[in-house]
Amino acid sequence: ETGVTQTPRHLVMGMTNKKSLKCEQHLGHNAMYWYKQSAKKPLELMFVYSLEERVENNSVPSRFSPECPNSSHLFLHLHTLQPEDSALYLCASSQEGQGGHEQFFGPGTRLTVL
Amino acid sequence: DQQVKQNSPSLSVQEGRISILNCDYTNSMFDYFLWYKKYPAEGPTFLISISSIKDKNEDGRFTVFLNKSAKHLSLHIVPSQPGDSAVYFCAASLYTGGFKTIFGAGTRLFVKA
Numbered sequence: 001e002t003g004v005t006q007t008p009r010h011l012v013m014g015m016t017n018k019k020s021l022k023c024e025q026h027l028g029h030n031a032m033y034w035y036k037q038s039a040k041k042p043l044e045l046m047f048v049y050s051l052e053e054r055v056e057n058n059s060v061p062s063r064f065s066p067e068c069p070n071s072s073h074l075f076l077h078l079h080t081l082q083p084e085d086s087a088l089y090l091c092a093s094s095q096e097g098q099g100g101h102e103q104f105f106g107p108g109t110r111l112t113v114l
Numbered sequence: 115d116q117q118v119k120q121n122s123p124s125l126s127v128q129e130g131r132i133s134i135l136n137c138d139y140t141n142s143m144f145d146y147f148l149w150y151k152k153y154p155a156e157g158p159t160f161l162i163s164i165s166s167i168k169d170k171n172e173d174g175r176f177t178v179f180l181n182k183s184a185k186h187l188s189l190h191i192v193p194s195q196p197g198d199s200a201v202y203f204c205a206a207s208l209y210t211g212g213f214k215t216i217f218g219a220g221t222r223l224f225v226k227a
Contacts, residue, residue, distance in 0.1 A: 004157070031213065040123070042116065043158075043203065043217040056214060090157055094213060101146040101207040101215065105157030 002026055004106035006091050012112045013081065021076040021109045023091030032074040033103060034066060035090040043090065049074065050096060081113045117141050118206050120218035127225050133191040135221050137204030140185060144206035144216075147180060149189045152201045152220070161202075162189070194225045 004025045013019050025032060034046040048056035049068040063085075065077040074091055088110050092103040119138045127133045135149075145166045150158035164171040164178045164187070171178050177190045191198055204218040 035217075040219060042118065042219045045215065048214070056210075092157070096213060101213050102148060102160040102163060103213075103215065105150075105159065107155065107157050 006106035010110045018079040023074040025093035029093035029095045031094045031096045033092040037088040083113050086113045118216045118218040120221050122221050124222040127194045129227050130193045133194045135189040137187050139206045146207040148205040150203040196225050196227050199225045
């Protein structure tokens with residue numbers, strides 16, 4: 001595997017379900033991110049982990065719970081979601097401290113909440 | 115309040131001509147600007163960037179221009195090719211204990227053969 005991978009690619013869940021999204025980066029980066037992309041809206045930053053510590057939480061509802069067990073893995077735990085949470089969830093990674101700000105994205109998980 | 119705005123949701127250009135994608139921002143503290151390209155069913159991929167201390171950066175067919183006084187940047191693609199058809203996201207970044215990157219809503223580019 002290379003780059004940033006995300007599983008599952010598609011997920012349909014009911015409002016009472018609990019599910020988790022997984023992201024893995026194979027680039028040796030030290031920062032990872034969760035973004036939400038709704039139709040015709042900008043990518044919304046949800047969470048940032050730098051050196052496995054959460055440094056940013058953009059007022060995301062508590063029904064979204066991130067977990068970063070190590071620098072290569074990032075999870076987004078989902079519970080009691082709402083239909084408006086249906087969106088594309090993108091994971092990204094970057095190497096902080098080397099000047100560039102570019103992030104490397106995974107293909108995303110298309111989430112549908114019924 | 116959107117800090118990064120791409121006011122054109124779509125743009126159609128003939129193959130071989132120049133594509134110009136525009137982006138405006140509001141926060142003068144941004145120190146780095148980036149363009150990403152996204153194909154359907156894929157995540158965004160980094161295309162080109164520019165530091166706030168520069169006004170132009172060129173990479174092959176892609177050139178980014180930054181006008182700090184107007185808080186405006188643009189991406190020029192010349193010549194445009196059908197494979198350039200994608201959604202282009204403008205992004206602005208600053209360091210706040212970690213890189214915080216704000217994205218625009220994207221502009222869908224259609225390059226007609």
